[in-house]
Amino acid sequence: MTGNERFAAVDARSHHALFSDEHEQLRAEVRLFVEKELLPHAPRWEKEEAFPREVFERLGELGLLGLKFSPRFGGEDDVVADAVVTEELARCGSGGVAAAIGAHKDLAALYLARFGTEDQQERWLRPSVEGRLIGGLALTEPDAGSDLAALRTSARRDGDDWILSGTKTFVTNGAWADFLIVGANTGSSSRDRDLTLFVLDPDAVGVSRRRIRMLGWRPSQTGEVHLDSVRIPDSHRLGEEGSGFYAIMRSLGWERLVMALGAVSGASLTYDIAKKYALARTAFGRPVAKFQVWRHRFAEMASKIEAARALTYSALRLVAEGEEAREQVAMAKLYSSRVALDVADECVQIHGGYGYVTEFSAERALRDARLGPIGGGTSEIMKEIIGRGLGI
């Protein structure tokens, strides 16, 4: 309409200032892997609400689980490369599979890399990066999530051991993890010195766990973990006694950033699926996409996805430069998860009845996207953080 057709649109999805040619090459490789080895199986895994642990082994083989870690563990100390992997895994056709891998590489393994001793890293991090062990992070409890000071799981000293009791819930990978990072109250006087992290062997005596069935993220093996006087040796303590609160505070940002990256990438894929359908499906003699209302709704979606991507990349850039960027990350997570949910809802809408049936991926995308504004700190918590950043 303005003669711009003669200028091909530059695809913002590549060539962004953050990514080098090596990153783009990595992206292409991971995308190929996802399309060949994950995407075709996703519908079955969704139906079975499970996926094989060989996926982790395969990712380990390909060297995709530890790119942000030190070369000692096969990594490259490169958070941007790691972010590329996260973005591409989000296109696997199952939010649950992507989340399970994320909980392993971006939570459990990250805590070990940041706070573990050399022995602990040899024992859990190395096999995690190789995909031989599956990890998870168990912080949330039935009555406390972002309000860390309200956590009730207790750890009391008994000689050289610790005795843990309490219940952890909404633990991604919780039902099948080989180890779990657990936050427990070691009961010192000050609130933010109460929390200590431990590495829990789920086969230890006194541990019982169960799957939690969820609206979305179905293959993710999310579970509740009950600890009934579980004995843990002091060598399983992660970091100093009482350092858990700061460790968590330092690591929540990466979790949120990963969620933002996944939301943008997932929204982008969902958008493409919706667009493809809108161009193929005709009504009243023309493709649905050619009705102005839908063209404009797609334009709005595309713009918001691009803004979410730009915001998320700005946060990633700051984090890669070593900043905490708490508000920027909170904004990225708040905005991207909202956009992803809106896009998924529009995708269902454009599909009409087909959007509502389980044979198509639209309803799955909508269910999966609904977790975005909840997990890793709700949208309301994000607004508290942003508000505090504003000085109010």
Place this chain on the structure above:
Amino acid sequence: MVGAPRRYAPAMSWPFAREHAELRASIRSFVERELAPRADEWEAAGDFPDEVFRRMGELGYLGLSYPEKYGGGGGDYLCQIVLAEEMSGCGSGGVAMAVAVQTDMAVPPILKFGTEEQKRRYLVPAVKGEKIFCLGISEPDAGSDVAGIRTVAKKVEGGWVVNGQKLWITNGRRADCMTLVAKTDRDAGHHGISLFVVESTTPGFEVRRTLDKLGMHTSDTAEISFTDMFLPDDALLGREGEGFYNISWELQGERLVGAAGAIAGARRTLDAAVAYARQRETFGQAIGKHQAVRHMLAEVATEIEAARQLVYLAAWKVNRGEYPVREISMAKLLTGETAWKAADTAMQVFGGHGYAMESPIQRAWRDARLIRIGGGTDEIMRDVIGRMEGL
């Protein structure tokens, strides 16, 4: 949270370099000292003096990214973004817009498409602020549908004779020159449009009236008519018949600079609302401590930051020589929506104090409403984006 308010956006550099930060500091100081203090007076008068152009020319702000041989600063495109962002601090949308029409809308086509002679005659004085420019695209019945314009330039011996009228012309009354879009071949559609540089003293060039508007009060917005206006051959800007494509190029810069100014203005409005929310108390505490207000402001802050990063992405692409129509259109659309939401949210936080005509908030609210209309409406942006998405 105690102590001074932290800026909600961390001090981010990308995509700017240290030189941009220095430029930003000097423009900011100029705006704070020489423009902002007079904003109320100018708003009341519905006008501001031409002297502002000359002063900005003197300081080099009208030609930041133009080549030095035409008196410009030789900077990169990001300097224009810095200028737009800082001008939003002048307290009067109309002043910022008038300057942007000069620096980023009417004059760039002369550099891009003009002959050496035209650059010497028009670009050099425009950069100095000695010639004020306006841009003549819109008409009573045609705006973004540029091919629908009716102003006609008919070829005659030694030049062209122009008849028609233009509407919504920012700087129209005060302008010394106009970059004009006219039809040179009625039957050639998109290929029948050409650009001209017109001096406003040309016989037949008449400012019919200026328009009262909801906002942008300091900007003069004119209706201009051309009656048998003779233009010599050398008034043609660029090649005959390429005006449509050339003005499409111009619109990209117009939209991106508009977006940058809009979102920077939205941040300022938000900052004012936050400052007010920290200080005004209800029911025994600052209203910002009421969670509903805090979350409202947090949400707007987030949308502003997202739109701002999109502006930066588009600007970064322009700066490296790309022509990112898609990202520019998206940035224009989202900044317009967001600036409007930010202004309305600020109005809500200020309550009666925002609604009173003595408040800068109502002015920001009125000024912000234009962004969704000028430079291509929201609906045009969605159409452009939708088509680029293949829909």
